[in-house]
Amino acid sequence: MNVLLAVILILAAISALGVVFSSKTIYSALSLVLTVALLAAVFLVLNAQFLFVVQLIVYAGAVMVLFVFIIALLDPAAEDRPRIFDLRLILGVLAVAGLCTAVFIAARNDVTYDTSCTTQAVTCMHGYTVGSLAATGDLSADPFHTFGFPENAVDRAGNVQTLANQIFHTYVLPFEITSLLLLVAAVGAVYLTRRVAVEPRRDPQAEERWRDDLVEGSD
Amino acid sequence: MLSQSMFPWILLTAAFLFTLGALGVLIRRNPLVVFMCIELMLNAVNLALVGYSSYLNSEEGQVFAFMVIVVAAAEVVVGLGLLTRVFSIGRELDVDDLDEMKQ
Numbered sequence: 282m283n284v285l286l287a288v289i290l291i292l293a294a295i296s297a298l299g300v301v302f303s304s305k306t307i308y309s310a311l312s313l314v315l316t317v318a319l320l321a322a323v324f325l326v327l328n329a330q331f332l333f334v335v336q337l338i339v340y341a342g343a344v345m346v347l348f349v350f351i352i353a354l355l356d357p358a359a360e361d362r363p364r365i366f367d368l369r370l371i372l373g374v375l376a377v378a379g380l381c382t383a384v385f386i387a388a389r390n391d392v393t394y395d396t397s398c399t400t401q402a403v404t405c406m407h408g409y410t411v412g413s414l415a416a417t418g419d420l421s422a423d424p425f426h427t428f429g430f431p432e433n434a435v436d437r438a439g440n441v442q443t444l445a446n447q448i449f450h451t452y453v454l455p456f457e458i459t460s461l462l463l464l465v466a467a468v469g470a471v472y473l474t475r476r477v478a479v480e481p482r483r484d485p486q487a488e489e490r491w492r493d494d495l496v497e498g499s500d
Numbered sequence: 501m502l503s504q505s506m507f508p509w510i511l512l513t514a515a516f517l518f519t520l521g522a523l524g525v526l527i528r529r530n531p532l533v534v535f536m537c538i539e540l541m542l543n544a545v546n547l548a549l550v551g552y553s554s555y556l557n558s559e560e561g562q563v564f565a566f567m568v569i570v571v572a573a574a575e576v577v578v579g580l581g582l583l584t585r586v587f588s589i590g591r592e593l594d595v596d597d598l599d600e601m602k603q
Contacts, residue, residue, distance in 0.1 A: 283506050297517050300540055301524035306532050311577040313536045316517075320543050323510070327554040329562050332546075332569075339569050340543070344576050348536065351580045355587050357530055375515065384515040385508060440562075447563045459570045466574035473581035490591035 286326050293319040306357050307349070316347045330440045510551035517544035529594050531586075535579050542572045 296319065299312030321336040448456050517540055524537030546565040553561025586598060 286506050296519050309533050309536050324550050329550045353533050357568050357593050370527050377519040380519050381516050385512045432526050443559045452563050462574050466577045470577045470581040473585045
């Protein structure tokens with residue numbers, strides 16, 4: 282499983298390079314499809330089955346089809362390749378290398394997480410409250426976490442069930458706000474893409490000059 | 501289940517994808533590609549969230565990743581609507597030229 286995960290991660294990184302450094306827009310879009318699909322595979326390996334399906338349907342399905350449609354509609358000209366010795370590019374590469382090195386060193390030195398947590402039978406993320414509740418088996422004392430998410434919660438209930446429990450109990454307000462966001466986005470997209478007659482740009486100074494020319498010409 | 505030794509590599513890949521997306525936003529001039537790079541950054545954040553979710557045995561990271569996916573979809577819809585609008589009024593698709601909001 283580790284080898285599989287490593288291969289998928291390397292392929293995702295390579296195809297992400299293709300997104301940024303392709304000269305044609307359609308190649309960038311296809312590279313992004315590959316990256317998104319590979320990340321969906323990573324989600325599956327990471328035991329996030331629901332997000333795997335959502336990622337494939339929403340990203341690889343809806344969003345990327347939208348991208349490809351817009352590319353076919355607008356037909357953007359092939360951009361010249363990014364300037365290699367541009368100062369911005371050099372700074373960007375340095376930023377990539379620096380951040381990657383920093384994160385990797387921090388992760389190897391156990392800075393970003395507490396490895397002692399995983400040896401216990403309870404989860405660390407909810408802190409000691411839920412953890413101690415799960416340890417004593419008294420999960421009903423916590424009204425917001427029906428499952429309490431001990432280590433085998435997913436095995437007992439399933440990924441979709443535990444996620445639904447979180448979304449519809451703990452995070453129900455963000456979830457509803459999300460629906461509002463989608464509504465606003467849909468209305469905005471319809472408003473933006475409506476068909477209007479394009480008026481020529483009005484330039485008051487040019488009109489004034491034109492009027493002056495007219496007056497001078499009549500003399 | 502994921503062995504703990506792979507977790508730093510997942511974080512490393514997420515950081516790499518995020519900074520690569522930021523690099524693309526900085527150096528590319530086609531707004532479509534800029535949008536794709538933003539998608540790449542959001543996907544990198546999702547990868548980190550799901551990795552932490554798996555590592556910490558908590559489902560909350562997956563909930564946040566779900567929200568991020570929804571926001572990304574909404575952002576793409578509005579952004580591509582804006583791009584078609586820009587194209588329909590006859591402007592060239594170049595982020596260096598598109599530096600004003602008025603027509």
